[in-house]
Amino acid sequence: MSIEALQHQPPSTVKPAISFLDLKAQFASIRDELTKRVLEVLESQRFILGPEVEAFEREIAAWNSSRAAVACASGSDALLLGLMALGICPGDEVITTPFTFVATVGSIVRLGAKPVFVDIEPETFNLDPQKVEQAITSRTRAIIPVHLFGCPANLDPILAVAKGNVIPIIEDAAQAIGSRYRGKPVGNWGAVGCFSFFPGKNLGCAGDGGLITVNDEAIADRLRILRTHGSRRRYSYELVGMNSRLDALQAAILRVKLPYLDSWTQARCDNAERYRALFLEYGLQGHVRLPQVPEYAYHVFNQFTIRTLSRDALRAHLSSCRIPTEVYYPAPLHLEQAFAYLGHRPGDYPASERACSEVLSLPVYPELPPEHQVAVVRTIAEFYGR
Ligand SMILES: Cc1ncc(COP(=O)(O)O)c(C=O)c1O
Structure with a gap:
């Protein structure tokens, strides 16, 4: 149905129970394939690494045009293992953004290194390249750009x-699988690329899971050792590692899902375009700022995040109309208690702080019915008296 046709449906015919994310819709579409493959793994009784995980690593590396992929237990561990593989030590400095999920910064701190924050560009919510150079010192050992929201x-x-x-x-490509910078997939631009398969991600497993893409065989080798207690051979330890492996069950599920990922991403992009058209139709440009897609970007819309000065009131209005939204993120990490020891104050990273008070993420999952999008935008228009 066209935007106009949807928009001109009388409000009484639109009574959606809107979800922020409906994972059951995706499950219903691949239920038989998933259950068959999960049963096969159960029959095999091989659960830790093994052929299922190796096959998934090969398939996703090829899909992402990466030389190798090393699967692990979560996106958080992917960051930790990546930093460990690069030899990050206590006292080292690692530059990143304060407007991200806590794991980006937590992984740095867990190794005894110091997070050095650089503010974001307000348009993309990502690390401001102009500000990176001035944050570099003789102790800087890594930079973690986050591909936020996709x-x-x-x-x-x-x-x-x-x-x-x-x-x-x-x-940190945890939210950005399939995203491309100047046509080349993310995860191939640095020493390592870190991905998350948390269920809400564009490619989600049935629990926690993560992956590191890498184009240097020596780093890949180190990562494989580090994720298995620092061991290459049983009861022989080359490094101090950790236990962070993807389960065969998760790998089997991800292998079923991977071939669908491009079409799911396209559906997210279509939904983003539909939102754009609807916001325009309702004349909301002066009230909300829509997500920007820079000329270099293929944005995969893990989140569709708008900005508005009246975020809290708008969110309350949407909530009273049973329209769920999320705030990613309500506070920048430099002002969180866990990082208070770094001594930052309000005002240190103004673009990040402003984003935290203005951002609002709307439902954008692939199976989101177009009439739900109309209901979302119509309710926003109502709030602004449009
Ligand atoms: C930007 C970012 N980095 C890291 C992570 C950590 O991934 P995981 O939840 O799989 O540990 C996430 C997860 O939400 C994330 O959004």
Whole structure:
């Protein structure tokens, strides 16, 4: 149905029970394949690494045009393992954004290293490349750009600064599988790329899961050892590692889902376009700012995040109309209690702080019915008296 036809349906015919994310819709579409493959793994009784995980690693590496992929227990562990593989030590400094999920910064702190924050660009919510250079010191050992909400960070200028100072890049692509920067998939631009298969991600498993993409065989080798207690051979330990492996059950589920990922991503992009058209139709441009897609970006819309000065009131209105939304993120990490020891104050990273008070994520999952999008935008229009 066209936007106009949807929009001109009388409100009484639109009575959706809107979900922010409806994982059951996806499950229903692949139920038989999933249950068959899960049963096969159960029959095999091989649960830790093994052929299922190896096959998934090969398939996703090829899909992402990466030389290798090393699966692990979560996106958080992917970051931790990536930092460990690069030899990040206590006292080292790692540059990243304060407007991200806590795991980006937590992984740095867990190794005794110091997170050094750089503010974001307000348009993309990603690390501001102009501000990276001034944050570099003699102790900087890595830079972690985050491809937030599915939009790649502006990597060229970040890579230029990193290269000039011989500092490796770790891409936090947890929210951005399938996203491309200047046509090349994320996860291939730095030393390692870190992905999450948390159920709400564009490619989600049935629990926690993560993956590191890598184009350097020596780093891949180190990662494989690190995720298995630092061991290459049983009861022989080359490094101090950890236990962070993807289960065969999760790998089997992800292998079923991977072939669908491009079409699910396309559906997210279509939904984003439909929102754009609807916001325009309702004349809401002066009230909300829609997500920007820079010329270099293929944005995969893990989130469709708008900005508005009246975020809290709008959210309350939507909630009273049973329309769920989310705030990613309500506070920048430099002001969180866990990182108070770094001594930051309000005002240190103003673009991140402003984003935290203005952002609102709307439902955008692939199976989201168009009439639900109409109901969302119509309710926003109602709030602004349009
Ligand atoms: C930007 C970012 N980094 C890291 C992670 C951590 O991934 P996981 O939840 O799989 O540990 C997430 C998960 O939400 C994330 O959004």
